[in-house]
Amino acid sequence: MTTRLTAGDSAPAFTLPDADGHPVSLADYAGQRVIVYFYPAAMTPGCTTQAVDFTAAMEDLSAVGVHVLGISPDAQPKLATFREKSSVAFPLLSDPDRSALGAYGAYGEKLLYGKLVEGVIRSTFVVDVNAKGAGTVAVAQYNVRAAGHVDKLRRELGL
Template sequence: MAERLVPGDPAPNFTLTNSAGVDVSLADFRGRSTVVYFYPAAATPGCTKQACDFRDSLASLQQAGYEVVGISPDPVAKLATFAAAEGLSFPLLSDPGHSVAEAYAAWGEKKNYGKTYQGLIRSTVVIDPDGKVILAQYNVRATGHVAKLRRDLNVND
């Protein structure tokens, strides 16, 4: 597993397929600040809450100069259904082999009900217009995370 990213690190490049079946690369966001968030599974209660919080904050984040991209191991078809059901207008990217999650240290050991396993660690990485990490948060909570992130980035309504 990769080491957790810290401010100043170059953000690992990636190209993944979005919910519309189109390839999207980190390079597509060069010149803009980008919030890349990793979530375990589309259409689950926590992930839906987090995605809807990003949806509801999207205008103010974009006004402050931030784009939003969500990445999960879900297949493209599931992401398309999720985006349509929740009215999500930001890119949702499919990382079925979790290689991008691994590069961002968002894949690793988890514990649930006494069992240890490998899985996606709910994480958010904010990348500056030049592709450098300006903020990296791991093991974030689905509920309240976007509000905390907005405070950390000084983004107001």
């Protein structure tokens, strides 16, 4: 069974390359709030819906100081293509060894079309990063639905 994070837990630190190969760390957002979401694969229907919905919400999220990071096991070139094709307006991070996915409990056994498989568990976390760069999980959601998820999250956060 995959370990699951809950509100109040320490957010696992990570440094992962973005679509252009630049390292991005949770600590880069010291003193800020970050939505970290994990998705299975770039350029698939559900993942595209979710990325487009987060992009559409970026103006409102940015206005209240909330940043978004999308993480998948995809390679950087695929993320760059996804970013361009879908006009994604936030960093997409590559986690090919699934280190961040595992640390957040976003990789493991899941039901897919009634069959138990191992893979990325679509998950979203709202992380409050303190001034020293350490994060605390404010919201942890597993097995989220791609469609409507961003609007639901915004309502829950009062945004």
